[in-house]
Amino acid sequence: MKRTHLTTGLISTVFAVLANTASAAELPSTMTWTAYDVGSQGHSEASAIADAFGKAYNTRIRIQPAGSAIGRLQPLVSGRADYAFLATESFFATEGSYDFSERRWGPQDLRAVAGRPSTFGVPSAADANIHTLDDLRGQRVAYVAGNPSVNVKCDAILAFAGLRRDDVEAVMFPTHGAAMSSLVEDRADATCTTTTASQLYELEESSRGIRWVDIPADDEEGWARMNQVAPVFQSFREIIGAGLSEESPANMLAYRYPIIVAMADRDEEEVYQFIKSLDESYDLYRDATAAIHRWAIEDAGVPPIDIPFHPGAIRYMEEKGLWSEEMQTWNDNRLARLEALKQAWDNLLNEEPDLEGDALAERWEARRQEVIVAL
Template sequence: MVPTRRARYYTVGSALAAAIENSASTRTIVQPYTGSSVYLPLLPSGEVTIGISNALDFGRAYSDPANPIKELRALARIYTTPYGYLVPRSSGITDYAGLKGKPIARDLKAQLSLTSTNTALLAAGGLNEGDYEQVTIGNVQEGLGLLVEGKVAATATIPGSPQSQQTHATIPGGIRYLTLEDTPETNKVLGEIAPGLSTFNVEPGEGMPSIDAPVTMIGLHQFLVVGASLPDEDVKKILTAVWDAWPRLQQDVPSLRSATVEEMAQPINAAPYHPAAIAFFKEKGIWSDANETHEDSFAK
């Protein structure tokens, strides 16, 4: 089981590994790597059995024009992290149209996936190249710092994160997350620019003081990913273990509370599902016509 260097991935990976070990009587080792570009190529060979990756990263690896890893397979969507653009409430900006002509933190020097995510977000909000001043940042934290200093009109991050809450407390009047239209058209724009993205509705809740009304952001969908050669029997054991342990896993790991077990098969995968996963989801009654249509798209 391979989480990335991020603490959240490691926590989720450790919990899932324990569930698999307890259910399948199989020894598991949780091994951190520096990033998905390091461990995703190890999945097809079996050097790594399972990885946790967001749909953008493994979708880019699967579809890379220069060196695609076509042997990657989605196993299950396990949770979703909301992500969106925010502005100071005092700015008076209430929608994406209000950002026209303003400096916006968009490109990240070392995180290509977030650069494409931000570009897709702005386009889904109706803003294209030339509609705003593009500002390059080193990381998400730098973008929030520039927002506090008034050097950018908007930047993007995860709501409820410690950095987001600190920014909300630092800026007089707090921050506001901008909302997208939750429509097929919006999702089409997102998918065309950054395959694996879709709209995600966020409700007010504990730990998110900046959100006082429902807002539509995007979801960074996190998947279990394997190699195509992983035996069907192993896939079934893994999915059965996770499925059966899901209520307990949600109690122990807050990140997993954003998804129900029935949403494991959502048709938002950026690489095909493993055939044994499809069989498992059909057995559970959660494989849909939308899944079939989405799977067919990978053959084109």
């Protein structure tokens, strides 16, 4: 009798374990991801998530760092990487703009798995007396040479106020660090960046001081103008960063960084299991960096984001009850934009097979704008 009870209990335990195992996410035994350079926020967060996947699912992940957008995208497009941890270059890649306006690139068929909210705004030197976006007119605004990811956001913020780059004194700096330091050095009065750049803390402690220029959350016309530049932004009340706190917040724009990106033809079930793993293992990585807690799936798995969501990701969010009709409409519209641009690119290359370099980029930008206006 005692042996029978023991056996019955053991069987019950086995079934319980099997049930739990069946409900857990299932990942490939190995994966390769690309990410920003070692030391970057994107690489740090990719590493923390990879470590969590290893602990939870015994999956070995190789992270391939790259300092350029092409370096992060090429392995994904060629199939040598399974996923990429990207930023705004994912939007540029689907638009065929900047680095992706070359004949061998054009609009790429990318899909988002998830992407955590990150914030971006306009820090100014307090002594420059810049209180509103309109006050930027005629002021020295630091831009970064060869960094479209930063500069397009700055242009979008100016557009919010009905301004163009020509309306400010755009000062171009060779590196992001130099642009951030320019405010302390009194070589610029404002710039555009994330809230935790080390140079901003130096500005906060300097004689100039720091003031974040407010981007009003309730200005619908301003947001419409901003999203004409890039339809990927939303309002966010930020309390983390230089000069920011619960008592002194600032309204700025939210975008996604890092974004976990897959090719459109990635197996739907595999992507479903990936985002499920990201959600299930959240407690294992949520404290790894200052902002990684923003990977909570209810924030990271929904639009707006730079590119359309993958069907596997959408299926998981639907099962979680976190995907709405409005979100599906957004995704359908974003996908329609991508498909229209892909067709327009193919048409342009067929019409002018000898077009290359800057001439191609200029002709494509004009065609791209025509497509966007017609949507």
